[in-house]
Amino acid sequence: MLLLISPDSVEEAIDCAKAAEYLDIVDVKKPDEGSLGANFPWVIREIRDAVPADKPVSATVGDVPYKPGTVAQAALGAVVSGATYIKVGLYGCTTPEQAVEVMRGVVRAVKDHRPDALVVASGYADAHRIGCVNPLALPDIARRSGCDAAMLDTAIKDGTRLFDHVPPDVCAQFVRLAHEADLLAALAGSVKVADLGALTRIGTDIVGVRGAVCEGGDRNTGRIQPQLVAAFRAEMDRHAREHAASVAAAS
Numbered sequence: 001m002l003l004l005i006s007p008d009s010v011e012e013a014i015d016c017a018k019a020a021e022y023l024d025i026v027d028v029k030k031p032d033e034g035s036l037g038a039n040f041p042w043v044i045r046e047i048r049d050a051v052p053a054d055k056p057v058s059a060t061v062g063d064v065p066y067k068p069g070t071v072a073q074a075a076l077g078a079v080v081s082g083a084t085y086i087k088v089g090l091y092g093c094t095t096p097e098q099a100v101e102v103m104r105g106v107v108r109a110v111k112d113h114r115p116d117a118l119v120v121a122s123g124y125a126d127a128h129r130i131g132c133v134n135p136l137a138l139p140d141i142a143r144r145s146g147c148d149a150a151m152l153d154t155a156i157k158d159g160t161r162l163f164d165h166v167p168p169d170v171c172a173q174f175v176r177l178a179h180e181a182d183l184l185a186a187l188a189g190s191v192k193v194a195d196l197g198a199l200t201r202i203g204t205d206i207v208g209v210r211g212a213v214c215e216g217g218d219r220n221t222g223r224i225q226p227q228l229v230a231a232f233r234a235e236m237d238r239h240a241r242e243h244a245a246s247v248a249a250a251s
């Protein structure tokens with residue numbers, strides 16, 4: 001499982017860089033503009049320069065409206081600025097057809113510029129609270145639009161978590177659907193260390209966190225702490241070892 005960490009500024013990205021050996025992807029966002037709020041192109045560029053070259057930078061394009069042209073152009077901005085994972089939060093899409101239309105535009109805009117960039121279609125575990133597409137529709141949306149990954153995060157950061165809205169067995173179904181469609185499955189949403197066992201067992205490819213590696217567990221007032229990133233990684237590795245041992249014992 002890959003660890004994606006979301007700093008909100010160049011300063012925090014520099015702290016992430018201090019913990020670079022413990023993380024896999026640095027994800028640029030602007031939390032005060034929403035769960036998948038987009039940051040400025042120059043911030044993406046500065047963060048790209050601040051983190052080691054072998055760590056991919058991801059950027060969120062925003063909690064986007066159903067405006068395919070607008071979103072495609074924003075996605076191009078993110079990839080031109082140096083991000084190689086482009087995440088789109090399908091906030092304003094109320095049907096899978098709308099979501100596919102938006103993501104097709106993003107895939108074309110991104111891959112015309114950089115064919116090896118990965119496009120991530122993100123839905124929300126708490127979609128029922130905001131009226132957007134159902135979480136389990138995401139893998140098919142991602143497949144039909146040519147994306148590389150399907151993701152869930154939470155839209156409303158009020159302390160409720162991924163598993164409060166989409167329990168582990170339904171997340172397992174999400175992962176299975178993504179894998180059947182040849183996609184990476186990414187999960188986030190106030191994920192804590194206690195969730196890592198379940199996330200590992202169901203075969204999650206990427207786990208995204210911010211709050212869990214901020215001081216006081218607070219994604220807004222806390223800052224990312226390199227030692228918390230290291231501790232989170234140690235727990236991920238422990239669960240990976242235990243899971244591998246139990247699979248080996250069962251076979």
Ligand SMILES: O=C[C@H](O)COP(=O)(O)O
Nearest residue numbers: 006190208209210211219
């Ligand atoms: O993409 C990952 C998100 O930034 C997760 O943030 P969070 O762990 O604070 O919900």
